[in-house]
Amino acid sequence: MGISRKKISLFDILNVSGYILFSIIVLYPFWQTIVLSFSDAKASSSLGVHLWPDRWITDAYEYVFSYGNVMKAYVNTIIRTVAGTFLIVGFTILAAYPLSKKDLPFRNVFTVFFLIAMFFSGGMIPDYLLVKNLGLLDNSLSLILPSAVNVFFIIIMRNYFMTIDKGVEESAIIDGANYFQILMKIIIPISKPVIATVALWAAVYHWNEWFHALVYIQDDSKTVLQIVVRDMLTAMDMTQNAQMGGGGMSTSQLLLSNVRAATVIISIGPIVLIYPFVQKYFIKGIMIGSLKG
Template sequence: MSMTIGKKSFGEKAFDTFNVVFLTLFAFTAVYPFIDVLVVSFSTPAAANVYGLKLWPREFSAEAYKAVFDNRMIWVGYYNTVYRTVLGTFLNVIFTVLCAYPLSKKYLPNRNLFTMMIVFTMFFSGGLIPNYLLVKELGLLDNRMALILPGLIAAFSMIIVRNYFMSLPEEIEESAKMDGANDFRVLFSIVLPVSKPIIATIALWYAVAHWNAWFDSLLYISNPEKTVLGNVLRKIVIEGSAQFQQFESYDPTRENAVTPDIIKAATIMVATIPIICVYPFVQKYFVKGIMIGSLKG
């Protein structure tokens, strides 16, 4: 009986074709809303109001982006969001690592108890009002640190990092300690350099969370000069606040006029594109970091 290795049957080819077509259509349904907003943001009012599938601008115009970048509140929101994302992500990663590393050591007294106490916070929290009162009593109202300190360590991220550290060979750390290295030297000189996948993974999680967050800014920040981009976007897109829009009213007789809907589309793209650009640089660490960090523990 002869057998051809590597040759697919008709059923296998049909199944592969169905998979490709189905997944392509599924991916398109997920990506199309983003494409639609992008096309509208680069369209003239007449082209933007045309019904039907929009895959490219029928009449190209960048006036909406000119209007968005001329809006001072967009830049204020950008500054506050970048400040929060950079500082917040840095502190998140540092404190998550400092919490996860000792909990990964079997010789730590009551290690399981401390871990369970942290896991408990994933299911039960104080609630909105106690959190607000805590921030108020700490004197953090209308302070940018109110957007960073309450969520300094995410329990889920800490558990993932802890499990990753537990997967590392203990012999590496033991040899370093025999040479006189203390725990901090071992952590920062040996453990962290070989933990780039998990560090990159949680850093992206924290960065995306900070970039997209707006509700805590709505609660704790009353000064418009300290509000984040997500709140500016919310006020422009949902509330239509004149204070935050600062755009000229639509006049169809004026050359290069833009409608509020085009302005909203351009604002959404301006707020979304930067964080999307970060993904390609850390995506390669995702699978390795999450898989290793979730297997042991």
């Protein structure tokens, strides 16, 4: 008896080839940025495809980490991201769980109130005046508290909670559990997909957000990484323009391109490292949370 072999069709070959080509197209710019960040000025100035640097150097990274208070700003950004993410996830859970109860008094009124806040905002000047009147100017809390409640996240999580079998809660109530115990011991453990999804969104927002730091923070020791990187690249660009007028264009331009690549890798590094751990929950959480109304 011969061993049966699965016949590979033309469709399978084209399908796999297409995925490989798509992966290369997506990954090449990222790899090119890594190569540029570790290349020297001579290699980065040459035209063509760069798949591997001629010589691995860390000059660009050394320049970035030696600029001003970039390390302090990096730590500030990490602290802001962690604290802000926990705060957003906590408030989202506490708001979404009651709204998922159909017997909640004035449930529709609360829902409409949240929706109005999602579609209409006071604007930048009222936000600034509110932060100022609360005494949060030049305070790290000004980067966390104004964004602690996100209505879109609440709606997504509320819809997910509504898909959970009500028999689970009814059984816990019969056993003597209250709603807080049900939330902490039953609902949260079985809601990892949507919680991981909201946490990822919140972490990406806080990691990339820089405008509030630009408006509310005056002390350089309290600023975030994106502001320092912005100032560094602006200063380098001005230096490059000055050297262009004096005949020193090439060195400045190449240094700027290397440093830009290094700042990209440094800026997205933590998010890239975190994403694989929550990716398996991401699609399930967003799909379930967006279907039930």
